[in-house]
Amino acid sequence: MATAHPHIEPDGTVYNLGSSFSLINGPELRIVRFPEGNLEGASVVGTASSRWRTAFPYVHSFAMTENYWVVGEQPLVLSLGKLFRQYVTFRKMIDALTWLPDENLRLIVIDRKTGKPLPTTYTAPPIILFHHINAWEEDGHLVVDFLGTMNGLHYTSFFFSNFKKSDTDPSKVIPDAKACRLVLPLEVTAEEATEKHQFTLKDTLYTAVRKENGELHCTPTLLSPVMFELPRINYLRNGLPYRYTYGVTGGSELFYQRLLKLDVETGKTWYFQEEGYVAAEPIFVPRPGSTKEDDGIILSSLLKLNDPRYVALLVLNAKDMSQLAKVRFTAEGDVTYPFHGQFVDPRQEVHLY
Numbered sequence: 072m073a074t075a076h077p078h079i080e081p082d083g084t085v086y087n088l089g090s091s092f093s094l095i096n097g098p099e100l101r102i103v104r105f106p107e108g109n110l111e112g113a114s115v116v117g118t119a120s121s122r123w124r125t126a127f128p129y130v131h132s133f134a135m136t137e138n139y140w141v142v143g144e145q146p147l148v149l150s151l152g153k154l155f156r157q158y159v160t161f162r163k164m165i166d167a168l169t170w171l172p173d174e175n176l177r178l179i180v181i182d183r184k185t186g187k188p189l190p191t192t193y194t195a196p197p198i199i200l201f202h203h204i205n206a207w208e209e210d211g212h213l214v215v216d217f218l219g220t221m222n223g224l225h226y227t228s229f230f231f232s233n234f235k236k237s238d239t240d241p242s243k244v245i246p247d248a249k250a251c252r253l254v255l256p257l258e259v260t261a262e263e264a265t266e267k268h269q270f271t272l273k274d275t276l277y278t279a280v281r282k283e284n285g286e287l288h289c290t291p292t293l294l295s296p297v298m299f300e301l302p303r304i305n306y307l308r309n310g311l312p313y314r315y316t317y318g319v320t321g322g323s324e325l326f327y328q329r330l331l332k333l334d335v336e337t338g339k340t341w342y343f344q345e346e347g348y349v350a351a352e353p354i355f356v357p358r359p360g361s362t363k364e365d366d367g368i369i370l371s372s373l374l375k376l377n378d379p380r381y382v383a384l385l386v387l388n389a390k391d392m393s394q395l396a397k398v399r400f401t402a403e404g405d406v407t408y409p410f411h412g413q414f415v416d417p418r419q420e421v422h423l424y
């Protein structure tokens with residue numbers, strides 16, 4: 072298994088996160104390096120053990136900074152026993168996913184030089200973390216931005232059975248992930264930290280509580296109260312301090328009907344919405360030669376809610392999310408909702424994310 076969100080360096084090296092299992096070590100998370108993106112020559116460059124011996128943590132994405140890979144081991148696992156049962160009874164594998172609401176989110180920080188996790192165990196409340204937004208190192212800290220929710224059934228919001236439920240059905244799952252930040256102290260081990268280790272970064276006070284078991288339990292900060300999914304950034308800022316992220320939001324609806332830009336420093340938001348349409352993941356494309364982080368365009372597509380053959384390519388100004396262009400298509404068949412998208416410039420030798 073590998074995540075849908077690899078990282079790519081300017082020289083074309085691709086990193087992705089996969090899982091492995093051995094009888095000696097149990098489930099492990101492994102960072103795999105693909106030179107110039109090729110399978111040939113691929114090698115494992117980082118390994119971390121799962122905290123569970125009989126279950127794989129479900130990991131959807133990870134973050135990469137200059138010196139570290141950061142993996143959010145969320146309390147959502149693929150139980151080996153359930154996987155086997157589903158397999159032999161020809162049932163759907165998704166039902167092997169198990170939410171562990173009493174377990175914390177664990178942040179595994181892997182040193183890129185040694186390929187091994189840092190000795191400090193960082194934890195946070197039982198947050199479900201599908202999408203990392205970005206991460207960077209600053210003044211001896213690791214700043215990790217991501218979309219989080221406390222609802223472990225978040226992923227079932229996309230199930231057809233959930234879509235069919237009426238809006239008044241209390242069992243209907245509405246996506247509610249929000250942009251969050253965790254700041255992990257790198258230079259203070261759990262042993263050295265005071266019982267309640269407090270530190271300031273960018274005028275914000277953060278707290279890491281030392282637990283009896285030696286964990287550093289960190290408290291997340293909410294970057295915005297707006298529901299947020301499918302985050303993208305100007306990838307030239309990946310692993311570096313950044314200011315803007317782009318995503319989709321839907322208010323209380325199941326469908327993501329609005330595109331969103333968020334300033335992670337101020338919490339300011341900009342929106343684009345066309346009534347009656349669903350918006351797909353926004354992809355930031357920098358203007359050639361640009362120096363400002365949000366100098367570029369957003370590419371997305373629109374699907375008409377009552378006409379599955381209607382699709383439009385949308386081009387927005389990334390500065391204020393205003394529309395620059397829209398190209399309409401009528402497809403020959405029904406078009407399904409796309410989750411992730413990608414833009415590839417044929418002139419690029421290395422295609423960044």
Ligand SMILES: [Fe+2]
Nearest residue numbers: 075131202411
């Ligand atoms: Fe994803």
